[in-house]
Amino acid sequence: MKQLHERAHELLEQKAVSVIIGYGEGTEGRVRPVFIRTLEAVRLLVWDDRCRVNLAVYLNKPEIRKFGFPIAVVSTPATVRTIVQLIAEHQLSIGDVVVLVRENDTVRALIQKEDLEQYARNNPVIFPPFVIEEIELLKKMSIEERFTYWQEELAKCFKCYACRAACPLCYCEKCITDVNQPQWVCVAPHPVGVFEWHINRAMHLAGRCIECGSCTIACPVGIPIALLTIEATRVVKEEFAFTPGIDCNAPSALSTFRVDDKETFIR
Amino acid sequence: MARIGVFVCHCGENIAATVDCEKVAKACAQLPGVAYSIDYKYMCSDPGQNLIREAIKEKNLTGVVVAACSPRMHEPTFRRACAEAGLNPYLCEMANIREHCSWVHPKSEETTLKAIDIVKTIIAKVRKNQPLYPIKVPVTKTALVIGGGIAGIQAALDIANAGHRVILVEKEPSIGGHMAQLSETFPTLDCSQCILTPRMVEVAQHPSITLYTYAEVESLTGFIGNFVARIRKKAKSIDEKLCTGCGECVNACPIKKIPSEFNMGLGTRPAIYIPFPQAVPNKPVIDRSRCTYFRTGKCRFCESKCPTKAIRFDQNDEVINVQVGAVVVATGFTVLESTFFPEYGYGQYKDVVTGLQFERILSASGPTLGEVRRPSDGAIPKKVVFITCAGSRDPAKGIEYCSKICCMYTAKHAMLYKHKVHDGQAYVFYMDIRATGKGYDEFVRRAIEEDHVKYIRGRVSRVYERNGKIVVCGADTLLGAEPVEIEADMVVLATAGVANPGAEELAQALHISYDRHRFFTEAHPKLRPVETNTAGIFLAGACQSPKDIPESVGQASATASKVVALFSRDELTREPIVAVVNRCAPPLYSTCVGCFMCQTACPYSAIEREELRTRDGTLVKTVARVNPGLCQGCGTCVAFCRSKSIDLQGYSNEQMYAEVVELFAE
Amino acid sequence: MKEFEPKIVAFVCNWCTYAGADLTGTSRIHYAPNVRVVRFPCTGRIDYNLIIKAFERGADGVIVSGCHPNDCHYTSGNFHARRRWIVFRTLLEYIGIDPRRIIFSWVSAAEGAKWADLVNKAVREIRELGPAKEFINMKQWYEFEKALGGFRG
Numbered sequence A: 001m002k003q004l005h006e007r008a009h010e011l012l013e014q015k016a017v018s019v020i021i022g023y024g025e026g027t028e029g030r031v032r033p034v035f036i037r038t039l040e041a042v043r044l045l046v047w048d049d050r051c052r053v054n055l056a057v058y059l060n061k062p063e064i065r066k067f068g069f070p071i072a073v074v075s076t077p078a079t080v081r082t083i084v085q086l087i088a089e090h091q092l093s094i095g096d097v098v099v100l101v102r103e104n105d106t107v108r109a110l111i112q113k114e115d116l117e118q119y120a121r122n123n124p125v126i127f128p129p130f131v132i133e134e135i136e137l138l139k140k141m142s143i144e145e146r147f148t149y150w151q152e153e154l155a156k157c158f159k160c161y162a163c164r165a166a167c168p169l170c171y172c173e174k175c176i177t178d179v180n181q182p183q184w185v186c187v188a189p190h191p192v193g194v195f196e197w198h199i200n201r202a203m204h205l206a207g208r209c210i211e212c213g214s215c216t217i218a219c220p221v222g223i224p225i226a227l228l229t230i231e232a233t234r235v236v237k238e239e240f241a242f243t244p245g246i247d248c249n250a251p252s253a254l255s256t257f258r259v260d261d262k263e264t265f266i267r
Numbered sequence B: 001m002a003r004i005g006v007f008v009c010h011c012g013e014n015i016a017a018t019v020d021c022e023k024v025a026k027a028c029a030q031l032p033g034v035a036y037s038i039d040y041k042y043m044c045s046d047p048g049q050n051l052i053r054e055a056i057k058e059k060n061l062t063g064v065v066v067a068a069c070s071p072r073m074h075e076p077t078f079r080r081a082c083a084e085a086g087l088n089p090y091l092c093e094m095a096n097i098r099e100h101c102s103w104v105h106p107k108s109e110e111t112t113l114k115a116i117d118i119v120k121t122i123i124a125k126v127r128k129n130q131p132l133y134p135i136k137v138p139v140t141k142t143a144l145v146i147g148g149g150i151a152g153i154q155a156a157l158d159i160a161n162a163g164h165r166v167i168l169v170e171k172e173p174s175i176g177g178h179m180a181q182l183s184e185t186f187p188t189l190d191c192s193q194c195i196l197t198p199r200m201v202e203v204a205q206h207p208s209i210t211l212y213t214y215a216e217v218e219s220l221t222g223f224i225g226n227f228v229a230r231i232r233k234k235a236k237s238i239d240e241k242l243c244t245g246c247g248e249c250v251n252a253c254p255i256k257k258i259p260s261e262f263n264m265g266l267g268t269r270p271a272i273y274i275p276f277p278q279a280v281p282n283k284p285v286i287d288r289s290r291c292t293y294f295r296t297g298k299c300r301f302c303e304s305k306c307p308t309k310a311i312r313f314d315q316n317d318e319v320i321n322v323q324v325g326a327v328v329v330a331t332g333f334t335v336l337e338s339t340f341f342p343e344y345g346y347g348q349y350k351d352v353v354t355g356l357q358f359e360r361i362l363s364a365s366g367p368t369l370g371e372v373r374r375p376s377d378g379a380i381p382k383k384v385v386f387i388t389c390a391g392s393r394d395p396a397k398g399i400e401y402c403s404k405i406c407c408m409y410t411a412k413h414a415m416l417y418k419h420k421v422h423d424g425q426a427y428v429f430y431m432d433i434r435a436t437g438k439g440y441d442e443f444v445r446r447a448i449e450e451d452h453v454k455y456i457r458g459r460v461s462r463v464y465e466r467n468g469k470i471v472v473c474g475a476d477t478l479l480g481a482e483p484v485e486i487e488a489d490m491v492v493l494a495t496a497g498v499a500n501p502g503a504e505e506l507a508q509a510l511h512i513s514y515d516r517h518r519f520f521t522e523a524h525p526k527l528r529p530v531e532t533n534t535a536g537i538f539l540a541g542a543c544q545s546p547k548d549i550p551e552s553v554g555q556a557s558a559t560a561s562k563v564v565a566l567f568s569r570d571e572l573t574r575e576p577i578v579a580v581v582n583r584c585a586p587p588l589y590s591t592c593v594g595c596f597m598c599q600t601a602c603p604y605s606a607i608e609r610e611e612l613r614t615r616d617g618t619l620v621k622t623v624a625r626v627n628p629g630l631c632q633g634c635g636t637c638v639a640f641c642r643s644k645s646i647d648l649q650g651y652s653n654e655q656m657y658a659e660v661v662e663l664f665a666e
Numbered sequence C: 001m002k003e004f005e006p007k008i009v010a011f012v013c014n015w016c017t018y019a020g021a022d023l024t025g026t027s028r029i030h031y032a033p034n035v036r037v038v039r040f041p042c043t044g045r046i047d048y049n050l051i052i053k054a055f056e057r058g059a060d061g062v063i064v065s066g067c068h069p070n071d072c073h074y075t076s077g078n079f080h081a082r083r084r085w086i087v088f089r090t091l092l093e094y095i096g097i098d099p100r101r102i103i104f105s106w107v108s109a110a111e112g113a114k115w116a117d118l119v120n121k122a123v124r125e126i127r128e129l130g131p132a133k134e135f136i137n138m139k140q141w142y143e144f145e146k147a148l149g150g151f152r153g
Helices: A002-013 A040-044 A055-060 A077-088 A113-122 A129-140 A143-155 A162-166 A191-205 A214-218 A226-240 B021-029 B046-058 B071-084 B098-102 B109-127 B150-161 B177-181 B192-205 B248-252 B292-296 B301-305 B355-362 B406-420 B440-449 B503-510 B549-567 B597-601 B636-640 B653-662 C017-026 C048-057 C077-094 C112-129 C133-148
Strands: A020-025 A031-036 A071-074 A097-103 A106-110 B004-009 B034-040 B063-068 B092-096 B135-138 B142-146 B165-170 B209-213 B215-223 B226-233 B318-324 B326-329 B333-335 B352-354 B383-390 B425-430 B454-457 B460-466 B469-476 B482-488 B490-495 B497-499 B537-539 B571-574 B579-581 B607-613 B619-626 B646-648 C008-013 C035-040 C061-066 C102-106
Touching: A002 A020, A002 A040, A002 A071, A002 A097, A002 A106, A020 A040, A020 A055, A031 A040, A031 A055, A055 A071, A055 A077, A071 A077, A077 A097, A077 A113, A097 A113, A106 A113, A129 A226, A143 A191, A162 A214, A191 A226, A191 C048, A191 C077, A191 C133, A214 A226, A226 C077, B004 B021, B004 B046, B004 B109, B021 B034, B021 B063, B021 B109, B034 B046, B046 B063, B046 B071, B063 B071, B063 B109, B071 B092, B071 C017, B092 B098, B092 B109, B098 B109, B098 C017, B109 B653, B109 C035, B142 B150, B142 B318, B150 B165, B150 B177, B150 B192, B150 B209, B150 B326, B150 B549, B165 B215, B165 B226, B177 B192, B177 B355, B192 B209, B215 B503, B226 B326, B248 B301, B326 B503, B326 B549, B352 B355, B355 B406, B355 B490, B383 B406, B383 B469, B383 B482, B406 B425, B406 B440, B406 B490, B425 B469, B454 B469, B469 B490, B537 B549, B579 B619, B597 B636, B636 B646, B636 C077, B653 C035, B653 C048, C008 C017, C008 C048, C008 C112, C017 C035, C017 C112, C035 C112, C048 C061, C048 C077, C048 C133, C061 C077, C061 C112, C077 C102, C102 C112
Parallel strands: A020 A071, A071 A097, B004 B034, B004 B063, B063 B092, B142 B165, B142 B326, B165 B209, B326 B537, B352 B490, B383 B425, B383 B490, B425 B454, C008 C035, C008 C061, C061 C102
Antiparallel strands: A020 A031, A097 A106, B135 B571, B215 B226, B226 B318, B333 B497, B460 B469, B469 B482, B579 B646, B607 B619
């Protein structure tokens, strides 16, 4: 933590960044995001095992962007992958972000493409045990059981779009849910609207989701929605040998193709 | 509210026999937005079309649905009829109740209901149709021809003779290409250079052709009718205006032992050289990588001997931008070298040569002045083995395709050899003899029957040296795969024709596609064989696949006719079925967030980056922009766009959505 | 009781499958009348959302068909579509929707008989699967919204 404070102090003092996005002490023993703009505020930064939420999401917010780049972000492995993916999707440029990561008990600042990519490759996102359990559970189910499972889970959704707000890769200025000519996604939180939203979310994140789990953490009714995008990422990985978030120049997996992609299901 | 007219065609009995057309028309009359609905015996007939024209005027229609045959059949007919009556043609759509209904189902209530369903969906679509206007783009009537081989020469001459300007770019110091290297040509055995060089001279003297040799195209931007090509004219190190081509400098050059590219390494050339005596332009260039002056800073012998003081050591590469309306790619091919083949000694035996090298040995202008002498010791070979399909049709070597020209030139080689070495014996190992052109099979028969070339059907397993002879081990599969061993004096490999080195880079610079063998791909293998997928860029000759001379010339002329047809108009009119990135009010300006996923999805490289700026010039964001000159309207980008910021005119999101949901409307 | 007749929507490309279905007509090959064709310029244009909409509104099955690989009129639209379908199909299955309800095929402009065969088989198979029960729940909500006048389209 001391190292982080020193690093943050240095960055702000040299005016190397306009703001540092990090974790601060919240209520009830939880951490919350803090946006450090002054030297005095640096002491608010904390960094411990509770700091897991993906702060890269704030890089897309106009309220933060107005401070101007470069911006520093206190990052987990998932955050780094997110930033790499955002660069690949032309939402950020190299040099826009100073990525602060922990490596062997020291704080490192990653800026260059090679450093970001190398860190991203060496530090995969690790699922917490309960996620792995849930994935295994779904794998064992019959298709009917899976249908019931998702019917029950999705019935809870009231379409607050917290998952969308929390996802660092949902950065469209006008989401498909806001398009009403035609109305691709029904507004109401009934089964039609809910199904349309979640299938679109999963399709939109296929080959892009870096599996940080922010959507599930954000869901106020506890739907394990990350499972959908994790599944989408799994199929992209298995079928197209593509992992998002490790290559700053990778074209999107879904808007490219290989002539020999599998087509066993096509008559 | 829309005022749509529905016109149900009986197509004589073709539709009416199984579909109750009157009922369809009546049912449609009840649908929202339908102002007029009628059935008629033949809608495509003059009175039928008149019915539509009259109704548009009288009922003030805002859309037309013709329920008849396939739109692939008569859509243009009815759209034209609508336009004649003053309705935007893109407000007219066809409902296919013949091919997709009356012809494939029996007469029944159900068939009529299906027909109503089909018309209903198209009415729903037309409600969302927007008037569209043809896209007009101007045409620069200058063609760029890349490659000065026979295909490029033919294309350039044809286009120039039709009255258009041509810029011909050749990367070597002379035009002529591979055809200039050939001895005689099959199946007539006329001298290659004798028929080629007049054409080369014609190119050089043609007032409409600008020739850039020793130059390469670096990039191409723009779209059909409006390309800008960047051409690098490599420094020749001579002043072409002063140079008379006397050749004093060539004689003066002390460096003489550089393998000659023109002679496929069998002869030598100096550092300042004219590639071959009939070169066009017949002026030397300095090969800076081999020139003593450029390597050590001393020499300048050529300069001292030049009577017109034309040598320019300080010349720089010149990069020029030219505006062209069409591009012909005629960059040709090359052949695999013998080093590619481990079984034939990886090129370590001097007397194992490629077909192109043998051409030089046969050629009167070649290193042996037309006498057949082998490279190792200059002896006249008495036994020559020709091996066809060296690499070709060999999946293990990664070349599955047939190189097409080898059967014929091998027969020619064997024949010419026999004509020059009367007591020699020629053997040809072959897999199949493919001699399918005019007079081709007769030519091969002549080689076998009159010149007694021994054809052995079988593959060669190994070639090795033994006691000064080259031993060729093979099998004769027509004699029960009996092993054959020939002690030859010389071996000629008909190595596979392959894409030029650099073909991939050129394709990428031009934004055209290429196959896995790096040959450029045509827009359609059958119906658009000389066009590429990028409108305005055409292919000629062996850069598309190995071809012989008549085929290359034929393709070049076909290409030229495409270019001339394009240049016959001052403006191009294109169907407005193109994708468009939306624009909206500030502060968004566009809902596009610039992820550029569409860019990799586009098969035509039609998606560009556009900077959106406020009136005072502040950058708002960078978004996608579809170049309507390049877009072909497939809509792949539309389905990818997460924020639905791109839409396809004519098949818009609203139209397709309306069509689908209408199917289930009660 | 009358046998269940499935409603099937076919999303096809203009250049191959639509033309192939035209050929079925010209060849007068009869097939089941349950299918309704929606014409797209290319399979690359087919939005998975339209497939979803078709199911929600009452389709029991969907056919998606275009040019064979390497035959795409636009060179690669079908390759892009294929990738999209691989992911879409997996996701539907994951969420519990029977993937057999979407039938993918390549039908060229010369394969009139294949089109008839494809439709007949699709009808047979989906008739066996029965109505799309996964979406029945949704259909009633769709009716509800329509009653409110909330659906655009």
